[in-house]
Amino acid sequence: xxxxxxxxxxxxxxxxxxxxxxxxxxxxxxxxxxxxxxxxxxxxxxxxxxxxxxxxxxxxxxxxxxxxxxxxxxxxxxxxxxxxxxxxxxxxxxxxxxxxxxxxxxxxxxxxxxxxxxxxxxxxxxxxxxxxxxxxxxxxxxxxxxxxxxxxxxxxxxxxxxxxxxxxxxxxxxxxxxxxxxxxxxxxxxxxxxxxxxxxxxxxxxxxxxxxxxxxxxxxxxxxxxxxxxxxxxxxxxxxxxxxxxxxxxxxxxxxxxxxxxxxxxxxxxxxxxxxxxxxxxxxxxxxxxxxxxxxxxxxxxxxxxxxxxxxxxxxxxxxxxxxxxxxxxxxxxxxxxxxxxxxxxxxxxxxxxxxxxxxxxxxxxxxxxxxxxxxxxxxxxxxxxxxxxxxxxxxxxxxxxxxxxxxxxxxxxxxxxxxxxxxxxxxxxxxxxxxxxxxxxxxxxxxxxxxxxxxxxxxxxxxxxxxxxxxxxxxxxxxxxxx
Ligand SMILES: Cc1cc2nc3c(=O)[nH]c(=O)nc-3n(C[C@H](O)[C@H](O)[C@H](O)COP(=O)(O)OP(=O)(O)OC[C@H]3O[C@@H](n4cnc5c(N)ncnc54)[C@H](O)[C@@H]3O)c2cc1C
Numbered sequence: 358x359x360x361x362x363x364x365x366x367x368x369x370x371x372x373x374x375x376x377x378x379x380x381x382x383x384x385x386x387x388x389x390x391x392x393x394x395x396x397x398x399x400x401x402x403x404x405x406x407x408x409x410x411x412x413x414x415x416x417x418x419x420x421x422x423x424x425x426x427x428x429x430x431x432x433x434x435x436x437x438x439x440x441x442x443x444x445x446x447x448x449x450x451x452x453x454x455x456x457x458x459x460x461x462x463x464x465x466x467x468x469x470x471x472x473x474x475x476x477x478x479x480x481x482x483x484x485x486x487x488x489x490x491x492x493x494x495x496x497x498x499x500x501x502x503x504x505x506x507x508x509x510x511x512x513x514x515x516x517x518x519x520x521x522x523x524x525x526x527x528x529x530x531x532x533x534x535x536x537x538x539x540x541x542x543x544x545x546x547x548x549x550x551x552x553x554x555x556x557x558x559x560x561x562x563x564x565x566x567x568x569x570x571x572x573x574x575x576x577x578x579x580x581x582x583x584x585x586x587x588x589x590x591x592x593x594x595x596x597x598x599x600x601x602x603x604x605x606x607x608x609x610x611x612x613x614x615x616x617x618x619x620x621x622x623x624x625x626x627x628x629x630x631x632x633x634x635x636x637x638x639x640x641x642x643x644x645x646x647x648x649x650x651x652x653x654x655x656x657x658x659x660x661x662x663x664x665x666x667x668x669x670x671x672x673x674x675x676x677x678x679x680x681x682x683x684x685x686x687x688x689x690x691x692x693x694x695x696x697x698x699x700x701x702x703x704x705x706x707x708x709x710x711x712x713x714x715x716x717x718x719x720x721x722x723x724x725x726x727x728x729x730x731x732x733x734x735x736x737x738x739x740x741x742x743x744x745x746x747x748x749x750x751x752x753x754x755x756x757x758x759x760x761x762x763x764x765x766x767x768x769x770x771x772x773x774x775x776x777x778x779x780x781x782x783x784x785x786x787x788x789x790x791x792x793x794x795x796x797x798x799x800x801x802x803x804x805x806x807x808x809x810x811x812x813x814x815x816x817x818x819x820x821x822x823x824x825x826x827x828x829x830x831x832x833x834x835x836x837x838x839x840x841x
Contacts, residue, residue, distance in 0.1 A: 358382055359839060362612050362623050364599040365631025366583065367395030367782070368825060369816030372832025373629050374593075375430050375585035377839060384591035385623060386583075387614050389598040394579030395631070395782050395817075396789060397825065399714070404768050406661040406721060407714045410781075411789070412575040413543075413676060413705045413723065414441070415825040416559070417566020423826065426833045435581040437572040439710045441675030444568055445703075447539045448681040448759075449532050455674065456539070458567035460485065467533070476528030480537060481564075483523070486511045487554055488561035512554065512800070519796045520556045521548040521686055531685035538686070539678045542701065544823065545794055546653045546693050546727045548686055552799035555822060562826065568676070573713040575825075597621075602628055602641035602813070609812045612640075629835055631817045633785055634804060643809050649798050652790030652823055654775035656697065656728035658752050661769030665720045667708035670760055675709040677759070678702070693727065698751040702726035704759075719768070724752045730775040730786045745772045790823025805834050814838070 359382045363370045366388035378384040392398055396411035418427065418438045427433055444456040444463070457466050460481055467477045490512045501508040515523070520541075524534045537560075538548050544559060545551040571577050583593055594616065601613040603622075611624040630637040638645035667673070680701055683689040692700050708720035715721055736744060749772050753764050779787030792798055803820045807813035818824070820831035 359626045360624065361385070361627045361629060361839075362387065362625035363629040363631065363816075364602075364612060364637075365389075365395065365783075365817070366393035366579070366593065367631045367817050368397050368579070368582075368828040369818070369820070369832045370395075370629065370631035371579055371582035371586070372426065372430075372829045373814075373816045373835045374591060374832075375582040376426070376833060376836030378586045378589035378591040379430065380836065380839065381589075382839060384586055384589075385625075386586060386591065386593045387597040387599050387612070387623075388593065388595050389783060390781060391595050392576070392579075393583045393593065393595070394576055396778075397575040397579045399574035399576040402659075402661060402769050402771070404661055404663075405716050405719060406769055407574055408659045408661070408721065408771075409574050409707070409712075409714060409723065410773075411657075412571060412825065413703065413725065414563070414568030414570060416562035416568065418569055420562065420566050422830060426829060430582065430585050432578065432581060435584075436578050438569045439572050439712070440567050440569050441710050443674060444563060445539055445676040445678055446674030447536055447678040449535060450681055450684045451532055454536055456536070458564070460564050463564050467536070471530055471533045471536075473528050473530050473533055476530065476533065479527045480524070483511075483515075483527070484557035484561045484564075487515065487557035491554075491558055515553050515557075516800050517796050518553045519549055520551040520553050523553045524548070524686070534686050535680050535683060535689060538689070539680065540676075540703070542653075542655070542703065542725070542727050544790065547690060549690060550793075550795040550797070552794050552796045554796075555794040555799045559824070570675075570707070570710050570712060572711060599632075600640060602630075602637065602810075604641060604810055607809075607811050609641075609810050627812045627814065627839070629814045629816055632783065633791070633819050634815060635785060636783070637813070637815070638809065641810060641813070645809070650793045650795065651786050652788040652793045652818070654728045654730060654778050654787040655725050655789050656748070656775065657773045658724040658749055659769070659771045659773065660722040660724070660753075660767055661715070662708075662720045662722065662763075662766045663768040664766050665708050665718055666706060666722065666760065666763070666766065667720065669766065673706060673709060675706055677704045677706070679704075679755075697726065697728065697732060697748055698755070700726050702752070704756060724756065728775040728787070730779065733774050733776045741776075745774065748772060788823075789818070791818030791820070792822075794822050803831070803834075805831065806838065
């Protein structure tokens with residue numbers, strides 16, 4: 358049995374902690390916030406609103422790899438997953454396209470809308486080949502490593518390619534390309550350097566298994582994982598900010614953390630960090646020069662409606678993206694340097710699923726888009742508040758175009774920015790996704806175990822990438838390293 362201290366209760370830390378505790382290790386989890394979950398949390402607001410911090414859609418919770426983890430942790434008995442009826446709706450410069458769930462259905466809908474069956478088939482063949490090669494990679498043999506370019510031809514060929522590069526090869530129709538990139542904001546900003554491998558893995562997962570929400574909010578999953586830790590003798594200490602990782606020579610020996618102004622020390626055989634490598638090595642006093650670019654952040658306008666908007670406006674899409682201002686990938690790219698309200702965004706309408714976030718008469722929504730910390734820097738408190746207020750009004754006014762009269766139904770509105778993400782998650786530049794999944798950065802060996810200190814491990818968005826699934830998988834990767 359190892360004495361394992363985990364720093365940070367995001368999905369990575371919680372999954373690792375729950376699995377390790379259930380495997381019989383002594384787990385202590387330290388979280389600086391008063392609740393567990395990191396991005397996977399909810400908060401309450403007056404009017405009976407349970408506001409979802411981050412989750413819009415996660416990919417298939419019943420897919421094989423997650424199923425193994427969730428079965429082990431009894432997730433399905435305690436957490437209910439609900440599914441929107443379509444993957445997303447996107448407003449393009451020429452009309453509105455609804456992307457259904459399921460590879461065949463998606464191909465059929467795309468072919469009915471766009472006159473490019475060849476390009477559509479080629480795209481889906483490619484993303485499915487990449488996804489299948491990636492599964493094979495999990496059980497790679499020594500001879501396959503030696504012959505990697507031949508044994509994993511598709512991965513090898515595409516390892517340095519960007520999404521835009523590949524789409525430009527496969528098709529000419531710019532509107533079709535935009536539709537295939539619709540939900541890019543959940544991973545990255547630019548199509549020009551976004552790894553085609555990352556895009557393919559994520560999109561294949563969403564197309565084949567659909568997008569899902571957690572009834573009652575993502576906090577349900579986080580709280581359940583926390584309960585597995587405590588049920589197996591582990592301890593969770595909240596409002597505990599870890600500021601030092603102790604080690605003798607290369608061997609990690611413990612951490613110290615601050616709680617209510619007092620410093621506490623904890624011995625550990627193993628330390629698992631849910632923080633970035635930069636912050637982790639700084640806590641350990643170990644030199645680390647980061648050469649990777651960091652992922653983008655997101656702003657979110659949380660909206661509580663005095664009425665259930667599905668009742669008011671009828672059945673509609675759960676996730677609606679707005680690409681109507683762009684007629685090409687280049688126009689989309691140019692918008693990234695424009696003011697926030699000119700960039701693409703999504704409106705998530707939680708009333709379209711049985712979200713459990715409000716009473717039936719009311720509902721919640723969220724408008725979310727790419728954000729950069731620089732958008733908010735250099736402002737004093739008043740200027741920051743004024744900029745937030747202006748963006749809030751601009752976004753609500755924009756929503757009126759699709760939901761006339763909706764501003765009258767807004768009972769609660771609150772904007773979270775990159776600065777908010779930075780404050781609550783402690784992530785550098787407020788990134789929601791760890792390192793940027795660019796073609797030159799993704800698909801390198803994930804740094805799950807430290808090469809600088811013995812018995813130091815990493816979990817969370819910094820390991821495989823951002824998102825619920827990669828964070829959960831990173832936790833399982835560390836737990837498996839301690840399987841007896
Ligand atoms: C607005 C938003 C929307 C999103 N939407 C989706 C979505 O729809 N689907 C999807 O799959 N993903 C989505 N994501 C991304 C996904 O939520 C995250 O990538 C994932 O949850 C990150 O998990 P993590 O393990 O890296 O931990 P994080 O969520 O980053 O949490 C890290 C935890 O560590 C704690 N911590 C850090 N430093 C310390 C310290 N020194 N001492 C103590 N505690 C510390 C923090 O307080 C935090 O609780 C979204 C993210 C955001 C922000």
